[in-house]
Amino acid sequence: MLDIRPNCEHCGKNLPNTSTEAMICSFECTYCKDCALIVFENVCPSCTGNFVERPIRPKKMLEKYPATTKVIFKPKDIEKSKKISKKHKNIPVEKR
Numbered sequence: 001m002l003d004i005r006p007n008c009e010h011c012g013k014n015l016p017n018t019s020t021e022a023m024i025c026s027f028e029c030t031y032c033k034d035c036a037l038i039v040f041e042n043v044c045p046s047c048t049g050n051f052v053e054r055p056i057r058p059k060k061m062l063e064k065y066p067a068t069t070k071v072i073f074k075p076k077d078i079e080k081s082k083k084i085s086k087k088h089k090n091i092p093v094e095k096r
Helices: 035-037 078-088
Strands: 022-024 030-032
Touching: 022 035, 030 035
Parallel strands: none
Antiparallel strands: 022 030
């Protein structure tokens, strides 16, 4: 089950469960759309995978399965991230 993390790990933007701006990779690294698609160019700086829109957990399920409140804020080194993006962004996701 997804944690539904509350913020962008890079810029700190709030990304509550209802946010349509939240993007995740297969390891659930969580970023806002600007960071995921513009800053990191759809290449996760941690695993080199791609990003997809994070689903929104239905309200009726939040009581039983609440979103995490644990904030993860680990801004990435932009120069290092640009090198990673440059190396992987033109490789199809299924071949990375």
